[in-house]
Amino acid sequence: MEPLTLKRQGTPGYWISGVLCSSLLAIPSAAQAHGAHIQSRNTPAIEIQAHYDSGQPMAEAQVQVFAPNDLQTPLLRGLTDGEGRFLFVPDQPGDWEISVRQAGHGDIAVVPVTLEGTVTPDYNNSGELTPVQRGVVAAAVIWGFVGTALFFRRGKP
């Protein structure tokens, strides 16, 4: 399995990727013929990073990004960089799915995205419980034992 790790970051204004180019290019209505202008802005982006079990990055691996409203048709295709990273800007909240494949090995990550375009704060893609979840589980188990004991110790009518 090749874990996909995630980072949230605000992209700096000078950073431009193929993913963003189409949304950044703008031609003012009063532009002169043949004139081209590039604008930049800050926007929340989601970065994935894929690597093999050995820790080696999945460099130049195929990436497909599926938006929540159509999980069968990739919204974006691309390649990871030399460190196995890929950046995309979600345009809607929901569970985004990102597949990374290389040389017969691959994985799919499901990334919950908020209305603000960031990863859900409590998202944990390690498959393990967060400390808060562990605390809740422990409390629930204790509640269960106490409640069960009291139920069976109740007096008979």
Next chain:
Amino acid sequence: MRTIRTIRSLSKLILSLAIPSMLWACTPTSTPVSSESSDPTAPTPETTATDAVGELEIRANGEDFVRQGFETRDGWQINFDQLYVTLAAVTAYQSDPPFDAEAGGLPIAQTTVSLEDPVTVDLAAGEATADPILVGTVTAPAGRYNALSWKMVPATADPATGQTLWMQGTATKDDRRIDFIIKLNPTLGFVCGDYVGDDRKGFLDADGTADLEATFHFDHLFGDGEAPPEDEINTGALGFDPLAAIAEGNTLDLDQAGLEAQLSPADYDRLMGILPSLGHVGEGHCEETELARS
């Protein structure tokens, strides 16, 4: 009496809080659908708000390595005539949350469908460009099937009676040709998440047809001559040299006991250690649940 009523009320209150809390708290890792505890032949549970159903096909794929042949890491050209595997307890899940085989456990699913009986298929059947082999079709509630599990078990009928895996074909290197039959009979279990490949699978519409695929990576066993020697697919593979070394002339016909007796302990251990990595869903890895834990 007032004290008793108070205790009863308190007990009911605690129970009413505790039971939902326990159910909720257990959901992140609990495994209500178990290939061990659930009966794969049981009727599909009532699962959807509607009765919309479609046809879900389960296919098995040995990939081009099996259909077209390949060169091993140590230079043998392998061509399979037959490659029988027997699949049992094949179960498809609408897993929520999506199942991550890396994290272990079993899918958490309200909707599962299963094939009732074990099925033996020949992964080498058909032409070089043949479609993956159909294992079975099941009428299933519409929805998204994003996890798959199955077992590999010894066949109970011909042509592979008693064998989980029956590999028959030829291995050629330079001017030597070996006709081989390699038979293995361990029980294997694979639990897998979503299919990873060029296309997505498991999206079943009402009155539609969708498929899921149990994929077998035999390059893990023999290596891939087209990959660099230092590639992990080759460094971990057995190759064919150890098997050629125990062939009688130009024939190798051994079952698991024979392989254990004639291979070096290190090669036999490597062979058996590779088997849990055979099962995939496309390029997605699975967790092996039987041999690796035995």
